[in-house]
Amino acid sequence: MNVIRCWDSNDPLYVDYHDNEWGRPVTDERGLLERLCLEGFQSGLSWLTILRKREAFRAAFANFDADTVARFDERDVERLLADASIVRHRGKIEATIANARATIALHESGTDVAELVWSYRRPDQPAPKSWDSFQPNMTEATALSKELKRRGFRFVGPTTVYSTLEACGIVNDHLADCFVRADVERERARLG
Numbered sequence: 213m214n215v216i217r218c219w220d221s222n223d224p225l226y227v228d229y230h231d232n233e234w235g236r237p238v239t240d241e242r243g244l245l246e247r248l249c250l251e252g253f254q255s256g257l258s259w260l261t262i263l264r265k266r267e268a269f270r271a272a273f274a275n276f277d278a279d280t281v282a283r284f285d286e287r288d289v290e291r292l293l294a295d296a297s298i299v300r301h302r303g304k305i306e307a308t309i310a311n312a313r314a315t316i317a318l319h320e321s322g323t324d325v326a327e328l329v330w331s332y333r334r335p336d337q338p339a340p341k342s343w344d345s346f347q348p349n350m351t352e353a354t355a356l357s358k359e360l361k362r363r364g365f366r367f368v369g370p371t372t373v374y375s376t377l378e379a380c381g382i383v384n385d386h387l388a389d390c391f392v393r394a395d396v397e398r399e400r401a402r403l404g
Contacts, residue, residue, distance in 0.1 A: 218343075218387045225263050235396045237381035237403055244325045244380060245315055246276035249308045251375045252367035253299045261299075268297035273308055281312035307367035314364035328363075330382060332356040336397075339388035348374055348385070 217230050238244055250269060254262045262269075272295055274280035292298065292305045315325050332352040340346040353374035360368040377383040381400055386393035 215391050216387075216389045217392070218385075218390045221260075223260060226260050229259075229263055231392060234379055235381050235384055235386050235392065237396075237399050238379070239326050239330065239403070241278060241315065241325045242276050244329055244376075245278055245311060246270070247379050248325075248329075248365075248368065248372075248376045249273070249276065249304075249311055251372045251379065252307055252311075253301070253304050254375070255304075255367070255372060257299065265298055268295070272298050276312075278312040278315040281309055282316045284309045284312075304367055307365075310364060310366045311368075314360075317364055328359070329356065329376075329380070330403075332377070333382050336384065336400075339393060340385060341388050343387075346385070348383075350374060352383075353377055 221227055238247060250262050272292055289305055293300050293302060318324055334352050350370055354370045357368050357370045357373045378385045381396060384396050384400060386396055
């Protein structure tokens with residue numbers, strides 16, 4: 213049987229990510245913070261680079277536990293800049309810490325990251341038939357980007373936010389003939 217995926221790859225890590233993770237709903241704070249920060253780290257790099265370093269990122273950033281990362285200080289930034297197992301970019305490292313602090317500030321205002329991010333879920337759009345003709349609807353991503361920035365998040369431009377919406381199942385951009393698309397739609401439907 214010929215399995216149709218959204219993209220071709222011979223890398224088992226990338227295939228597994230597509231088949232079992234990309235586009236499947238993420239509703240927990242840690243998972244959303246991780247993906248938002250990793251999408252920021254990906255900016256200018258390939259996603260496969262980030263996937264290969266993901267376990268190192270998790271170790272370096274306390275598994276993206278907002279309470280722990282929010283307490284990181286300049287010594288931690290210097291430690292992370294010396295860590296060759298992750299992407300060593302001061303702005304992205306500092307943004308991850310700022311994003312954890314902004315997550316804590318959301319708690320203090322009576323909301324959480326999941327509530328905020330999922331409030332930008334849009335009505336389902338027709339499935340893209342190919343990447344050649346695909347034009348993402350950036351309306352929600354642009355609005356969420358502005359709101360996240362207003363709340364103290366960093367490295368969350370509209371493209372990074374849109375990629376996060378895709379990765380977390382808030383938007384289902386699996387191609388129409390992708391074998392995963394229907395499963396993702398069922399998972400999203402269960403959320404209401």
